Amino acid sequence: MTSPQHLPASLTSLDVALAAVLEGLAPVAPVELPLADALGCIAADMPALKAHPPHDIAAADGWALRSNDLVGASSYSPLSLTTLPVWVEAGDRMPEGCDCVLDSDSLDRTGPLVQVLAEAIPGQGVRRAGGDIAEGTAVVEAGRRVQPRGLLIARAAGMERLKVRRPRVCVVNVPAAGAAVTARWIAESARKAGADVACVEAAARDAGSIAGAIDAEGYELLLTIGGSGVGRTDATVRALAQRGEVIAHGIAMQPGRTTAVGRIGKIPVIALQGAPDQAFAAWWTLALPALDLLSGRRSRKSLNLPLARKIASGVGIAEIALLRRQQGAWVTLAVGDLTLDAIARAEAWLAVPGGAEGFAAGAPVDGYMLRE
Helix, strand or coil: CCCCCCCCCCCCHHHHHHHHHHHCCCCCCCCEEHHHCCCCCCCCCCCCCCEEECEECCCCCCCCCEEHCCCCCCCCCEEECCCEEEECCCECCCCCCCCCCEEEHHCCCCCCEEEECCCCCCCEEEEECCCCECCCCCCCCCCEEEEEEHHHHCCCCCCCCEECCEEEEEEEECCCHHHHHHHHHHHHHHHHHCEEEEEECCCCCCCCHHHCCCCCCCCCCEEEECCCCCCCCCCCCHHHHHHEEEEEEEEEECCCCCEEEEEEEEEEEEEECHHHHHHHHHHHHHHHHHHHHCCCCCCCCEEEEECCCCCEECCCCCEEEEEECCCCCCEEEEECCCHHHHHHEEEEHEEEEECCCCCCCCCCCEECCCCC
């Protein structure tokens, strides 16, 4: 019988493990994708847009006129016109010399002369050139996630493709009870973060089968789900050693202690546990920072608020805490032991450093937002 995996006597600190994962990583080369495919990806540098609309257009249906000609016009003092003004529909180019649009009720056409019954200010009923998109602006700033509103601007500007960074990630599921659920969640989270995700399942839980599934060719990041523990059937870390290098097995983090990190060639590999709470910790602290770096993403949003109650933590282990806002303060939902309910309800998370005993009540802390 093959000897089971063992954790080392000394666990690797979370900071050291993260540095090992990120070492040598750089943003992937940009690719141009159709607009629908670019949704959710991280934008790369793009050419500046031209002004839109390119000229003044009518913002509403009505009569195109010059505001200076209408000073003092009202229903009590109508202004007579010698010729009928030009009628424009919303979106039409404004006629030369006209700078306002009056609605149909503002003109009286019942008598022998057309009469204007209201005055107007310059720009009334008009969308100015560059009013929607200013000259030189970008569809999406580089490093930002492409949102539906970004696609709205792109389509209005006549664009069909966007330049984005989309790292290729392989998620390998090591079959076990419940691991498939975790693997799907990790894959979905990676797609939401803008990655191009491929899902693979090992044929069995033995080291040979897992090693056959963890092929890093064509990917920038490889994630395995399950089999990183010290159980009799856990063999993912041994499989990684067969294919590449195990940098650390056993991270000083709770949950997520049996996470492993390594490399196959230059490609970082993170072995997450099959249990959702364990995988949650490793995803946010190790996998997502690597994916953000590969995507060229700007720093994720954090929110600094005081703690409603103290957080107690053991020295030597970085403990993951889940937070929720309440009356201008962070309320702790869970520390170290994360339930699915707490994960679903949390708005933010933080890692209590291994060198600290926690945080006092009222201490301001940065919560990293779980929802964008």
